[in-house]
Amino acid sequence: MKPLLLLLAAVVPAAAQPPNFVLIVCDNLGYGDIEPFGSQLHRTPQLNRMAREGRKFTHFYVTAGVCTPSRAGLMTGAYAQRVGMHWNPRDGQVLRPVSPYGLHPDEITIAEALKTRGYATAIVGKWHLGDQPEFLPTRQGFDSFFGIPYSDDMTRALGARNRGRFRRGAWPPLPLVENETVIEAPVDRNLLTKRYTERALRFIAANRRKPFFLYLAQAMPGSTPAPFAGEAFRGKSRNGPWGDAVEELDWSAGRILDKLTALDLAENTFVLWTSDNGAPLSRDPHSPARGSNRPLYGRGYTTAEGAFRAPAIAWQPGKIPANTVSDELLTTMDLLPTLAAWAGAELPADRRIDGRNAAPVILGEEGARSPHEVFYYYERDQLQAVRSGPWKLFLALESFDRHPHLEKGAAPRPLLFHVVDDIGCERDVAAENPAIVARLEALAEEARKDLGDRGRPGAGQRPEGRIENPKPLVLEMPDGK
DSSP states (O other): OOOOOSOOOSSOOGGGOOOEEEEEEEESOOTTSSGGGTOSSSOOHHHHHHHHHSEEEEEEEOSOSSHHHHHHHHHHSSOTTTTTOSOBTTTBTSOOTTOSEESOTTSOOHHHHHHTTTOEEEEEEOOOSOOSGGGSGGGTTOSEEEEOSSOTTOOHHHHHHTHHHHTOOOOOOOOEEETTEEEESSOOGGGHHHHHHHHHHHHHHHTTTSOEEEEEEEEEEOSSSSOOOOTTTTTOSSSHHHHHHHHHHHHHHHHHHHHHHHTTOGGGEEEEEEESSOOOOOSSTTOOTTOOOTTSOSOTTSSSHHHHEEEEEEEOTTTSOTTEEEOSOEEGGGHHHHHHHHHTOOOOSSSOOOOOOOHHHHTTOTTOOOSOSOEEEEETTEEEEEEETTEEEEOOOSSOTTOSSSOTTOOOOOEEEETTTOTTOOOOOTTTOHHHHHHHHHHHHHHHHHHOBTTBOOTTOOOOEEOSSOOOSOSSOOSOO
């Protein structure tokens, strides 16, 4: 049973109406994929405008280099390892279709916290925290859901090709879900960004006279080698399908800002634009065909900076300082406590939340500093790296899954980078800084006790959700890919 949240106001008086919130989260979009963060390839005029009128965050972290655990951290304000969404023996790190696992129903999401203050809540886009009815967003505080339950590449065809790898039967065609009902299968992925944008605009207009929370979880650029885009954008960029998808995402962001402005909601609506993790990159890391994380090092799906640091822009005219940049460490886990504080909602006191109220940094208050002494980088159930202040330490592990910097089979050794001065992680300075290495290793041991490590459960871990006998959302599977 979920705990009783402390403020249960069903209606917020108009005079005291708290701010609206719009979170726009792209899928697999890299740090260097948009102009405000250095791209000279993709045209993103709307994000340029958003950065000019708002605030960029250059050290904004997700909680995993891959979808499911990253989204779990965003929704719950906790490391995925704490809420059991980092790995399971059936699916691995990322939930697959027809999985018995999902975000535990007892966890408190951003949507549930805000509903205690009378917010209208909606998710438009990708959920990826469980595709069974018990785990859908409508059971986790969202009034409505319009989107896909997992990654856009998890199609019937991919399931057939990887049946042995994932040890399961056939996957259904990619379903488009409204609330808890499949309304199309397979959905045309070329139309997802456009349809998501239209649905988001409708939600904003319908709820303009009450506080609302919109989670716009874009499907693109997505997980497939060749992303999808609408006809107006297909073939128009200088970077093939990936660039087409990025430029349509930029268009979508502009439509959201324009709608808020037209409805006179801009000054009372906090908008944050970011990505769930870094770009996966092509086999040739210098090719931009599957995104760019430059000038950061490494590809998505690892514990490299290029996987965990996401581009982030906040916008709220008159409240967020315009044309400013923060290099303080913030995380997606901070969104739950920050938005709850702005809304006047109390968080449950019976559990650990790893995020912190980041309002002073977001609002550009003088002297505001990161609320985090330490940040942890996990790959599944393995703690691989620790950051404190400007220092990032890769731990010396006998068995290191997918080391971003060392060749497979290399002798284990610590690697230390000053990720502020050395943004590309080019200079390992562990040998020159033994005291810093020792301090970060001690912080790692604290994480192992609390969040666990390979073969070692943590005292602060909570269970994932699990059911018996999961069933496809699409019970009768028409031909589709």
